[in-house]
Structure formats: C-alpha cells, structure tokens
Amino acid sequence: RFETCWPALMKDSHGVIIIFNPELPSHLKEIEMWYSCFVQQQPLLDTQCLLVAHHKPGSAGDTENLSLAYPLNKLKLIHSNLEEDPEDVRMEFIKYFRSIITIMNESREREEMSIIS
Numbered sequence: 001r002f003e004t005c006w007p008a009l010m011k012d013s014h015g016v017i018i019i020f021n022p023e024l025p026s027h028l029k030e031i032e033m034w035y036s037c038f039v040q041q042q043p044l045l046d047t048q049c050l051l052v053a054h055h056k057p058g059s060a061g062d063t064e065n066l067s068l069a070y071p072l073n074k075l076k077l078i079h080s081n082l083e084e085d086p087e088d089v090r091m092e093f094i095k096y097f098r099s100i101i102t103i104m105n106e107s108r109e110r111e112e113m114s115i116i117s
Contacts, residue, residue, distance in 0.1 A: 010038060015048045015100040022053040022066050022079075035072060046075055048103060050096045052089075055081040 016038045020027040031051065039049045053066060068077070076096070080089045 006037060010042060013038075013042065013044070014104050015050070015096070016044060017050045017052060017096070019052040019054050019080075022055070028068070031072060032069065035075075045103070046071070047099060049075050050092075051075050051077040053077060053079045055079060057081070057083045 016034075018031050018034050018038075020031050022028070035049065038044075039046070051068075051072065066077070066079075067073070068075075078089065078092045082089065
C-alpha cells in the first residue's frame, strides 16, 4: 500500500538492506520482489545489497540450510539473533557500510575525473 512512496525511498540510494524472517515462507517470496524493485530496477550492484535473516529470540532457526532462489543466493547473507550474537551482527553491518562508502568514494572520484578530463 506504500508503493507510491518507493521512488522517494530509492532516490539517490547507495545501498539496500533487506531484513526478513527466514521462518516465514511468505518472506522468502517477498524478498525476491524487494530485491527486484529496490536493487535491480535502480540499478544497484549486488555488492550494494545485504540480506539479513533475522531469527527471533528463542527460535531454533536453521542458519545452515537456508536456500535462496537465484539471484538472491549470490548476495551477502548474514543471520542475526541479537540475543546470541549482537557483536557479530554489528561487525557485519560495519563491513557492509564500509563497502558502501568505498563504492560512493570511487564513484565520486570517477565523476570528478570525468569533469577534469
């Protein structure tokens, strides 16, 4: 119901983080639509997308056997459970944000070089 707002959310974005509950089969289908709309149609690189399979506290989520359909299976995927490994999740977010900053800096440098040339 908020699809009319999506273009404003996508404007000038440099990355997309898709958080989903891997225990809900409907979420596995929905993330394909989110990926298509927010990554492929921008277009952003796959390295600019991060998938977060969030496991609710107390759930016995299987982090080893989550199979995602193509093209989602080639994206960076982290599993989060803030009760068990909050520091690991934080470190993964930091790595992701650093990669986005690197991409932005490289893009800015290319743009500046094209103006100079």
